[in-house]
Amino acid sequence: NAGVTQTPKFQVLKTGQSMTLQCAQDMNHEYMSWYRQDPGMGLRLIHYSVGAGITDQGEVPNGYNVSRSTTEDFPLRLLSAAPSQTSVYFCASSSSGPPHSDGYTFGSGTRLTVV
């Protein structure tokens, strides 16, 4: 099925550990982004990419890295996990730049707990 695939769905990390959240889309979308969702807050943009080889910071980039070597993949790396990074992470894509009238397609999310 066409869409955005995120892995893993659940993860528990110890403080200081690193990990990579995977995101892949098969819709040939140029624009991809990573959000975190915390209780009582709106989705917050971490990093985004407007095409292969191009990435930029969003609202809350500290502690996270991204790369975009192909159109399909946009992994998010946590460099040294902290309890403040406990959250639900969503990858989202759209066909042309930040979403126009067709909105984003979201992945199913990764629930990350840092202990």
Added chain:
Amino acid sequence: GQNIDQPTEMTATEGAIVQINCTYQTSGFNGLFWYQQHAGEAPTFLSYNVLDGLEEKGRFSSFLSRSKGYSYLLLKELQMKDSASYLCAVRDSNYQLIWGAGTKLIIKP
């Protein structure tokens, strides 16, 4: 600063109509989106408004007034499956989305 306000929670009865409001203050405006998010799932796109007025899509309608910085999502003939959070998001002058915290809608039989 940029701000999107929505009620935290609303309750409605199956078969009834409910209106979820969203007010916004953003640096520029390039469209407003509504998304539905069931518990434990990803948001899914519902509607998009860029001009003033009402957009209708089946049981769901969305209204926009740019001069008032105001939108609402109207859900008719409520069904139990409509129990979800509804997220309002505004695309600002940099074409990035600013998200509200969402309105949790509880449907009672």
